[in-house]
Amino acid sequence: MQNLSSHKHFILTGFQELGELRPVLFVPFFLMFIVALLANSLLVYVVISQRSLHQPMSILIAGMACVDLCLPVFFVPNMLLSFLFDWKGISLIGCLVQMHFIHFFGSFQSTFLVWMALDRYFAICTPLCYHELMSLQRFLKFIIPLAVRNMLLITLFVSLAGKLSFCRNVMNHCFCEHMALVELACGSTNINNLVGLITVFLIPVFDFLFIAASYIVIFSSLLRSSTTSVKGLHTCITHAIVITLSLTVALIAFLSYRIKNGLPAAARVFFSTMYLLFPSCFNPIIYGIRTTEIRQHMQKTLTHWRHFKTRMEPLKENVSSHKHFIFSGFSELGTMKSLVSIPFLILFMVSLFANSLLIYVVISQRSLHSPMYILIACMASVDMSLPLLLIPNLLLNVLFNLRGISLNACLVQMFLIHMLGAYQSALLVWMALDRYFAICRPLSYHELMSLPRFLKFVIPLLIRDVILVSVVVILAGTLSFCFKNVINHCFCEHMALVELACGSTTINSLVGLLGVFLITMVDFICISISYIIIFRSVLRSGKANAKALHTCITHIIVMVISLTLVLTAFLSYRMKNSLPNTGRVLVSIMYLFLPSCINPIVYGVRTTEIRQHILKTLSFCLSLKTERSIGFTEDTDKVNEQARSRQSQRLCLTFTPPD
Numbered sequence: 001m002q003n004l005s006s007h008k009h010f011i012l013t014g015f016q017e018l019g020e021l022r023p024v025l026f027v028p029f030f031l032m033f034i035v036a037l038l039a040n041s042l043l044v045y046v047v048i049s050q051r052s053l054h055q056p057m058s059i060l061i062a063g064m065a066c067v068d069l070c071l072p073v074f075f076v077p078n079m080l081l082s083f084l085f086d087w088k089g090i091s092l093i094g095c096l097v098q099m100h101f102i103h104f105f106g107s108f109q110s111t112f113l114v115w116m117a118l119d120r121y122f123a124i125c126t127p128l129c130y131h132e133l134m135s136l137q138r139f140l141k142f143i144i145p146l147a148v149r150n151m152l153l154i155t156l157f158v159s160l161a162g163k164l165s166f167c168r169n170v171m172n173h174c175f176c177e178h179m180a181l182v183e184l185a186c187g188s189t190n191i192n193n194l195v196g197l198i199t200v201f202l203i204p205v206f207d208f209l210f211i212a213a214s215y216i217v218i219f220s221s222l223l224r225s226s227t228t229s230v231k232g233l234h235t236c237i238t239h240a241i242v243i244t245l246s247l248t249v250a251l252i253a254f255l256s257y258r259i260k261n262g263l264p265a266a267a268r269v270f271f272s273t274m275y276l277l278f279p280s281c282f283n284p285i286i287y288g289i290r291t292t293e294i295r296q297h298m299q300k301t302l303t304h305w306r307h308f309k310t311r312m313e314p315l316k317e318n319v320s321s322h323k324h325f326i327f328s329g330f331s332e333l334g335t336m337k338s339l340v341s342i343p344f345l346i347l348f349m350v351s352l353f354a355n356s357l358l359i360y361v362v363i364s365q366r367s368l369h370s371p372m373y374i375l376i377a378c379m380a381s382v383d384m385s386l387p388l389l390l391i392p393n394l395l396l397n398v399l400f401n402l403r404g405i406s407l408n409a410c411l412v413q414m415f416l417i418h419m420l421g422a423y424q425s426a427l428l429v430w431m432a433l434d435r436y437f438a439i440c441r442p443l444s445y446h447e448l449m450s451l452p453r454f455l456k457f458v459i460p461l462l463i464r465d466v467i468l469v470s471v472v473v474i475l476a477g478t479l480s481f482c483f484k485n486v487i488n489h490c491f492c493e494h495m496a497l498v499e500l501a502c503g504s505t506t507i508n509s510l511v512g513l514l515g516v517f518l519i520t521m522v523d524f525i526c527i528s529i530s531y532i533i534i535f536r537s538v539l540r541s542g543k544a545n546a547k548a549l550h551t552c553i554t555h556i557i558v559m560v561i562s563l564t565l566v567l568t569a570f571l572s573y574r575m576k577n578s579l580p581n582t583g584r585v586l587v588s589i590m591y592l593f594l595p596s597c598i599n600p601i602v603y604g605v606r607t608t609e610i611r612q613h614i615l616k617t618l619s620f621c622l623s624l625k626t627e628r629s630i631g632f633t634e635d636t637d638k639v640n641e642q643a644r645s646r647q648s649q650r651l652c653l654t655f656t657p658p659d
Contacts, residue, residue: 014174
């Protein structure tokens with residue numbers, strides 16, 4: 001093992017046999033992905049929004065829908081990018097993380113079916129004790145052991161896979177599946193195979209046996225009864241269909257890797273992919289069609305959305321929706337309001353000067369044309385753009401009382417501000433990746449940070465930010481503002497505008513929370529994981545210890561400041577009664593504005609190369625100014641001396657005596 005270099009980067013070659021037809025796979029997988037997201041989101045929304053569905057069985061169905069919603073997110077986007085752009089690389093750590101999440105959520109598909117079988121057993125066989133047995137405290141006895149079982153077994157076989165040495169790095173799959181990775185190992189994989197078989201037996205096989213035993217008891221009880229027979233059979237058959245589909249696809253995928261010579265590679269990849277994606281598409285459809293209460297509420301919800309514009313027409317005829325709004329931020333200060341302009345103007349000038357200087361230094365100095373400094377310059381560009389969208393309008397408001405804005409201009413401002421704010425978070429993720437590659441994989445750093453390779457990390461986050469921010473802004477634009485047109489803010493912030501709507505804003509609030517989670521929280525988790533791995537690597541090393549820690553701490557300071565302000569601003573709108581309006585407005589402005597002032601200062605002070613070039617640039621500017629002033633003085637003295645000499649010559653010519 002010591003003489004063999006183990007691969008740390010892998011290439012996914014799933015469906016490679018299709019050649020030029022491989023990009024065509026984008027269409028069916030993309031359609032299935034959209035169906036899974038829409039169907040499961042609709043199912044979860046219906047169960048949450050309808051109080052009549054707040055029962056154990058419906059909640060378990062919604063839990064299954066959450067699992068079916070999360071599973072495709074971990075592997076389908078990567079597959080689609082691979083089909084379109086031929087992006088096939090993944091690191092070992094990224095592979096293990098993806099493997100853990102895929103198998104962990106996949107195991108809960110089986111576990112939820114066990115809990116559903118228990119629910120049906122209690123409802124049909126012990127109906128008088130149903131509510132007592134399905135109370136949260138009692139039902140946790142069945143939830144916790146299975147959840148712990150899944151966590152331990154999945155973590156165990158993923159950890160064992162991570163300890164292997166890999167002599168090959170070409171994985172015949174579209175995502176990191178356990179057996180597909182283990183096949184690449186150059187040592188013995190008997191333990192991995194054994195643990196994999198034990199996991200298969202203790203999770204899907206054990207769950208299937210338990211479910212089968214439960215439904216045998218249920219059916220035997222139903223056959224003895226005559227009153228609840230039809231309804232009970234209908235309910236159980238729905239779950240039996242889901243169980244049959246899930247376990248059939250899971251067993252086919254499992255056997256496809258045990259029968260290596262009997263199936264082509266593309267077929268194995270297809271079965272393994274369908275084992276995860278197929279249930280996510282069809283489970284919500286089956287529950288939506290066969291469960292009467294859910295089907296009725298789904299139809300009502302879809303009908304409500306379909307006829308939303310039609311039903312809003314009479315309201316718009318009687319009540320006019322405001323198209324012009326007035327900012328009332330800091331209005332509680334009265335005559336002292338104009339004093340607010342002083343600190344904001346100073347901070348605005350600091351932000352523009354510091355970020356402009358940082359961008360100029362990175363662009364002008366060729367020694368700083370490396371990925372880390374380019375990312376810092378991009379952060380400075382965002383930090384310079386944000387105040388330009390925010391502060392001039394604020395200054396006009398507090399100084400000249402110019403407070404009006406149209407709805408379209410408000411939505412445009414909202415989109416640009418939240419988009420740039422999202423890019424601040426994304427840039428911190430890219431910086432964390434840069435540090436991870438530089439410290440943990442220094443030999444492959446330039447290859448991994450090349451533009452074509454790094455675009456794999458850039459484009460998904462850009463698309464995420466554009467889609468989420470666009471959805472938030474579009475939903476806000478569809479609201480009717482019938483009651484008030486006074487925004488308690490100094491700019492068009494999402495929640496400040498949504499508060500003025502006269503209809504239901506539940507969807508806007510949910511999408512806003514989803515945006516915060518998928519952007520801020522997901523980025524924070526990715527950054528935290530990156531720096532945990534980095535610090536582990538640094539602590540094992542002695543040479544690069546001080547420099548690496550200094551570099552990482554700079555980014556951590558910026559990250560902590562940014563995320564603290566984001567969460568503070570987010571919570572300020574969820575705790576309406578605890579903060580005055582002026583406090584909420586100030587916190588919301590500072591969340592956008594303060595990082596624009598602090599970030600360039602932090603990078604300029606703590607990053608040695610940037611600090612040195614900034615000092616050289618400032619010294620050069622000062623010396624140039626001094627030379628120009630000295631040169632101007634000398635030129636003036638020369639001009640005066642020449643003028644005096646010409647004047648004396650004229651006098652001499654005037655008084656020269658004749659011959």
